[in-house]
Structures are given as C-alpha cells and as structure tokens.
Amino acid sequence: MAIILVRAASPGLSDAHVHGSLLQCSSPLQLKRRVPPRSSGRWMLCSLRYACLGLDPGEIGRTSAVYSSLAVNPAGEAVVSSEQKVYDVVLKQAALLKRQLRSQTPPVLDVRPQQLDMPRNRLNLKEAYARCGDICEEYAKTFYLGTLLMTEERRRAIWAIYVWCRRTDELVDGPNANYITPTALDRWEKRLEDLFAGRPYDMLDAALSDTISRFPIDIQPFRDMIEGMRSDLRKARYKNFDELYMYCYYVAGTVGLMSVPVMGIAPESKATTESVYSAALALGIANQLTNILRDVGEDARRGRIYLPQDELAQAGLSDEDIFNGVVTNRWRNFMKQQIKRARMFFEEAERGVTELSQASRWPVWASLLLYRQILDEVEANDYNNFTKRAYVGKGKKLLALPVAYGKSLLLPVSLRNSQT
Numbered sequence: 001m002a003i004i005l006v007r008a009a010s011p012g013l014s015d016a017h018v019h020g021s022l023l024q025c026s027s028p029l030q031l032k033r034r035v036p037p038r039s040s041g042r043w044m045l046c047s048l049r050y051a052c053l054g055l056d057p058g059e060i061g062r063t064s065a066v067y068s069s070l071a072v073n074p075a076g077e078a079v080v081s082s083e084q085k086v087y088d089v090v091l092k093q094a095a096l097l098k099r100q101l102r103s104q105t106p107p108v109l110d111v112r113p114q115q116l117d118m119p120r121n122r123l124n125l126k127e128a129y130a131r132c133g134d135i136c137e138e139y140a141k142t143f144y145l146g147t148l149l150m151t152e153e154r155r156r157a158i159w160a161i162y163v164w165c166r167r168t169d170e171l172v173d174g175p176n177a178n179y180i181t182p183t184a185l186d187r188w189e190k191r192l193e194d195l196f197a198g199r200p201y202d203m204l205d206a207a208l209s210d211t212i213s214r215f216p217i218d219i220q221p222f223r224d225m226i227e228g229m230r231s232d233l234r235k236a237r238y239k240n241f242d243e244l245y246m247y248c249y250y251v252a253g254t255v256g257l258m259s260v261p262v263m264g265i266a267p268e269s270k271a272t273t274e275s276v277y278s279a280a281l282a283l284g285i286a287n288q289l290t291n292i293l294r295d296v297g298e299d300a301r302r303g304r305i306y307l308p309q310d311e312l313a314q315a316g317l318s319d320e321d322i323f324n325g326v327v328t329n330r331w332r333n334f335m336k337q338q339i340k341r342a343r344m345f346f347e348e349a350e351r352g353v354t355e356l357s358q359a360s361r362w363p364v365w366a367s368l369l370l371y372r373q374i375l376d377e378v379e380a381n382d383y384n385n386f387t388k389r390a391y392v393g394k395g396k397k398l399l400a401l402p403v404a405y406g407k408s409l410l411l412p413v414s415l416r417n418s419q420t
C-alpha cells in the first residue's frame with residue numbers, strides 16, 4: 001500500500017481531469033478506495049490511497065512520473081514536484097499584482113529610474129522602445145503584428161520584455177554561445193538587478209527599466225530565466241517529466257509570468273489572479289513542449305535530447321534511436337503521448353486567455369492557435385520530427401487571425417459561468 005499525494009496539474013483542472021490522468025497512467029495500479037477530493041487550496045486531492053498490487057515502489061515512481069500531477073520518488077514517497085515549486089512562484093506573482101491593484105500606486109523600486117524621466121532621456125527612451133520594436137519585428141514577425149493590437153504603453157512594454165528574453169536566450173543559443181560560461185550568466189544577472197534598480201547599462205535595458213517602473217513586474221521570473229540558461233549549459237538530458245517541466249518553466253513559463261502584469265486582467269473578469277497566472281504559465285510550458293517536439297532532430301544534432309529519459313525507456317526507445325532518427329511505430333506511439341500532454345497545457349492556457357484585458361486577447365489567442373498548429377503539423381508529417389520541420393503554412397497562419405479575433409470577443413469564461 002502506498003500513499004500518493006496528488007495535485008491537479010493546476011488549480012484550474014477539474015477533479016475529473018485528475019482522476020482521468022490517474023486512471024490513464026494507472027493500468028498497473030489498482031484503485032482500492034477513492035477518497036472524495038478536497039479542493040482546499042492548492043492541494044486539490046490529498047492522500048488518495050492506492051493499492052499497488054504486485055508493484056514494487058520503483059514501478060510506482062516510474063508510472064507516476066508520466067504525469068506531472070503525481071509527485072513520488074522511486075521509494076513511493078511524496079516529494080515536492082517542480083510543479084509545486086513553480087506554483088509557489090505563481091502565488092507570489094499573483095500576490096504582488098493584487099497588492100499593486102489594491103494600492104493603485106506605482107511598484108516600489110529600490111531606486112526609481114529618475115534619470116529616465118528627464119526630457120532628454122525621454123527622447124532616448126522613445127528610441128530605445130522603437131529599437132526594441134524593430135528587434136521584435138525582425139525576430140518574431142507574427143508576434144510583433146499581434147502586439148500592434150495592444151495599447152501603446154503595453155505594446156512597448158512587451159517589446160522591452162521580449163528583447164531582454166531574446167538577449168538572454170542568445171547568450172546560450174547565439175553565435176557566441178560556445179564562449180558563454182556560468183560567470184558570464186552571473187554578470188548578466190547582476191546587470192538585471194541593476195536595471196531593476198533603475199541603473200540600466202544600455203538603451204535596451206533602459207526600455208525594460210522604464211517598463212518595470214510602470215507595471216508591477218517582479219524580478220523573479222527574469223532571474224529564473226537566467227537559471228534556465230545555466231541549466232542548459234550543464235544539462236543535455238532530462239531524467240523525467242518533472243525535470244523537463246522545470247526547464248520549460250525556466251525558459252518559457254517565465255515569459256508568461258512576466259507578461260500578465262503588462263497584458264492586464266479584464267476588469268470584468270471574476271477569475272482569480274492566481275488562475276490567470278497559472279494559465280499564462282501553462283501557455284509558456286505548452287509552447288516550449290511544442291518547440292521541443294518540433295525540434296527533436298535539430299536538437300539531437302547538437303547532442304541534446306529534451307525528451308524525458310524514463311518515458312523514452314518505457315516506450316522501448318533509447319538515445320541511439322533518436323540519433324538514428326528512424327520513424328517506427330514505437331516512436332509514433334511515444335510522440336502521440338507527448339503531443340497529448342502538450343495539448344493538455346494548451347487547453348489549460350485557453351481558460352485564462354479569455355480573462356485577459358480585451359485588447360490583449362487577440363494577440364495571445366493568435367499565438368496560441370498558431371503554436372498549437374505545429375503539433376498538428378508534426379502529426380501530418382507522420383511524426384517525422386527528425387528530418388522534417390513541422391511548419392505552419394501562410395494560409396493557415398492567416399486563417400488563425402480571424403479565428404483568434406472571434407475568440408477574443410468572447411466574454412471571460414469566469415463571467416459566463418457566473419451568469420448561468
């Protein structure tokens with residue numbers, strides 16, 4: 001008998017969803033007694049008792065690792081999962097935003113960027129934001145077009161955040177990536193602290209300094225993204241989904257958390273701030289998982305395999321199979337499961353988009369629909385993500401825009417539910 005602590009993949013998930021996940025992964029586990037779920041706080045279900053008939057504790061660990069909602073170590077003991085750790089960040093971000101909205105005062109900075117308010121510098125700021133816009137347009141055209149639908153202040157802020165993320169990513173993925181050391185990342189973090197304290201190093205940093213003086217943005221997701229780059233330097237394999245989840249949070253979930261204070265929550269929304277942050281986090285995770293599934297071959301050629309090692313082994317696949325890049329039925333079945341999980345995160349994200357302020361919904365819907373279509377393309381390529389790059393054609397991209405627009409007009413889900 002083992003006690004498994006279970007938490008929904010997010011507080012937005014229904015109990016049925018969690019049970020569904022459990023039952024799917026529990027073919028060798030037999031449900032002895034189901035304790036009615038308690039939706040208290042972040043632990044939706046606690047201490048479910050499962051009879052693990054004919055299973056050793058290691059087996060439970062391996063089975064449960066398939067789903068991030070289960071957190072048990074190989075000894076069958078509950079452990080703090082990556083998801084739990086990340087959810088603590090979500091709570092902190094949501095609390096900051098709520099405090100800010102209550103007080104309606106600008107966020108407290110260690111040092112307000114006084115110099116940025118001077119007329120001459122205001123001119124420089126205009127240039128700085130324009131430069132951020134140019135970079136965003138150059139590297140992420142569709143995303144850039146989406147930002148044009150936002151108010152000017154929000155649009156500029158999103159560009160500044162985008163540019164900082166891009167520069168951070170370039171440190172480990174750009175042309176100088178081979179020379180990047182942990183010390184260089186430490187320096188980048190020091191620079192981040194300075195810009196948060198109103199002491200930007202260059203004009204692109206100055207745009208972000210200004211942005212964080214206007215919106216209640218916390219430094220933690222930025223720090224965490226740098227941590228993700230550190231992890232990318234030392235790690236080329238991920239033992240299980242829990243490790244991969246943490247990586248996805250670091251490099252993409254953080255972007256979701258950085259964006260919510262700028263995008264804003266609809267004034268009429270009845271959703272909790274935590275649930276909107278959770279949805280934003282889910283969109284980052286979904287995008288990153290999709291990115292990983294699209295780029296399996298490309299990553300393997302750089303010696304990297306982001307797919308969870310335990311799940312590969314369970315599917316009878318090895319690193320060699322990935323390096324050899326032959327599409328087999330085993331690979332297809334494995335990919336189907338991976339795609340299913342990525343779609344679950346997209347579904348979770350969908351519930352939050354409707355809660356965003358009206359002007360932010362269209363671009364977010366558009367990017368969600370476009371990125372999710374990459375998964376359809378992987379399927380259409382018969383799961384050959386070794387040598388074929390899943391690509392969403394221009395026609396489909398264009399079609400997504402009116403669909404996204406239509407969705408952005410819908411009332412927030414929280415409001416629809418409260419009206420029925």
Ligand SMILES: CC(C)=CCC/C(C)=C/CC/C(C)=C/CC/C(C)=C/COP(=O)(O)OP(=O)(O)O
Pocket residue numbers: 251252253255256257259260276277279280281283284287288291349350352353356364
């Ligand atoms: C859903 C709610 C409530 C809010 C939205 C919050 C947002 C904007 C979340 C999105 C987070 C995001 C954009 C994460 C980055 C994910 C990612 C994998 C980007 C890929 O970047 P590139 O590597 O440049 O992509 P390509 O390789 O596809 O060009």
